[in-house]
Amino acid sequence: MARTAGSVGTKTFDEVRKAALQLFARHGYAAVSMRQIAAQVGVQAGAIYNHFPNKQALLADLLIGHMRNLIKACDEAGIQPASPQVELERFVRFHIRYHIDRADEVFIAYMELRNLEPDNFREVQTLRQRYERVLRDILRDGAKAGVFETSDAPVAGMAIIAMLTGVNTWFRYGGRLSVTQIEEIYVKMVMQSVGIFDPALREEENA
Amino acid sequence: MARTAGSVGTKTFDEVRKAALQLFARHGYAAVSMRQIAAQVGVQAGAIYNHFPNKQALLADLLIGHMRNLIKACDEAGIQPASPQVELERFVRFHIRYHIDRADEVFIAYMELRNLEPDNFREVQTLRQRYERVLRDILRDGAKAGVFETSDAPVAGMAIIAMLTGVNTWFRYGGRLSVTQIEEIYVKMVMQSVGIFDPALREEENA
DNA sequence: CAATTAAATGAACGTTCGTTTAATTATATG
DNA sequence: CATATAATTAAACGAACGTTCATTTAATTG
Numbered sequence: 001m002a003r004t005a006g007s008v009g010t011k012t013f014d015e016v017r018k019a020a021l022q023l024f025a026r027h028g029y030a031a032v033s034m035r036q037i038a039a040q041v042g043v044q045a046g047a048i049y050n051h052f053p054n055k056q057a058l059l060a061d062l063l064i065g066h067m068r069n070l071i072k073a074c075d076e077a078g079i080q081p082a083s084p085q086v087e088l089e090r091f092v093r094f095h096i097r098y099h100i101d102r103a104d105e106v107f108i109a110y111m112e113l114r115n116l117e118p119d120n121f122r123e124v125q126t127l128r129q130r131y132e133r134v135l136r137d138i139l140r141d142g143a144k145a146g147v148f149e150t151s152d153a154p155v156a157g158m159a160i161i162a163m164l165t166g167v168n169t170w171f172r173y174g175g176r177l178s179v180t181q182i183e184e185i186y187v188k189m190v191m192q193s194v195g196i197f198d199p200a201l202r203e204e205e206n207a
Numbered sequence: 208m209a210r211t212a213g214s215v216g217t218k219t220f221d222e223v224r225k226a227a228l229q230l231f232a233r234h235g236y237a238a239v240s241m242r243q244i245a246a247q248v249g250v251q252a253g254a255i256y257n258h259f260p261n262k263q264a265l266l267a268d269l270l271i272g273h274m275r276n277l278i279k280a281c282d283e284a285g286i287q288p289a290s291p292q293v294e295l296e297r298f299v300r301f302h303i304r305y306h307i308d309r310a311d312e313v314f315i316a317y318m319e320l321r322n323l324e325p326d327n328f329r330e331v332q333t334l335r336q337r338y339e340r341v342l343r344d345i346l347r348d349g350a351k352a353g354v355f356e357t358s359d360a361p362v363a364g365m366a367i368i369a370m371l372t373g374v375n376t377w378f379r380y381g382g383r384l385s386v387t388q389i390e391e392i393y394v395k396m397v398m399q400s401v402g403i404f405d406p407a408l409r410e411e412e413n414a
Numbered sequence: 415c416a417a418t419t420a421a422a423t424g425a426a427c428g429t430t431c432g433t434t435t436a437a438t439t440a441t442a443t444g
Numbered sequence: 445c446a447t448a449t450a451a452t453t454a455a456a457c458g459a460a461c462g463t464t465c466a467t468t469t470a471a472t473t474g
Binding site for chain 2: 189
Binding site: 010012043044046047050051 | 420421422423424425
């Protein structure tokens, strides 16, 4: 199975990544063996080492990759500047929509942090802080402009992100509410939590 | 080291519990060995089996014990009925204060759920739902009475609990803010998130 | 069509795992 | 103080772990 030099996108590589993501999310990094991952791919354990140097690199690849994708998607979702209210609502909608469809990635990005070796841990932490700063800056700008009642932007930012990400703990497709309905509930709660009560001040941009 | 029949509160029992709690919180259930726990207690691995039948029972004991303590403390904190506003504020203050001082228990009660065998998992889930119902009922009553703008009490309840519990991910004693200051920020955000904007409608009961 | 090389196999490595067991130690009770 | 019994140790069990390696298989390249 020779392959053009420089090419890296083998089928097995992607399947190992996918299997590891599922299994790590379901059972936890430490509880999943390389043999389990290999079995899910339909391959022997040793074959994984043709694509990843070790188990740790597999975890690091998943977590760092997830954070980079998140930041890129976030940047693209909020390119054009707007008022703090509009930017906050845009952030809430982006965060919910993005996270609800990546339950496994979000789960391990939070749960398996402690299983990262120091270098990988630092990289993920840095990326996470960069994402958190997006919201914090929106809150700070809104507070400065007097449109938000936020007295402490860092704390409010952490509170809002925790609230939004929490949707992943209970949401399942096919449930009582659609993603759009959930989005509306969270938008309203978040906007009100920072002091925006008038729906007219909010932007409606349902997909 | 014989001991009165029926007595169960040995020193080692408690120390094993404490060591397991710390180690599970720090490294995760699957990543911690019985030998590590024993070493932290200053005992051999086999000695643990005089107090717990196996590793799983140790985890189940910690999680079920935590949930039972939480529910008992919550019941005691909200014994006297009051208005929805007062009850909600009381719940927020209780939740933050209780969780902030039990970081390890809260962490494993969420992270190690998947490592519980089915029977233990069901028990913890039942207890968790009983706790969540406390908040949900407050929100439902407030919405019925027209004092909360909550359109969906179950979702709002999950959102608020996620927001509050999230404080554990960043709070450390000796930081920029005191527990009381943090409590005030969260009380304000939560009350506003359900539509209560006037501070006069809120009860101030700082400890 | 050879030569090359990436990919996969299957067995093995040393280590660690949770748990068990026989023997020993220590404590409380009659 | 003697006895009963709970607690602990030290060693051992089989199983599973992450990883390595010689070898085989299969696809690409000149």
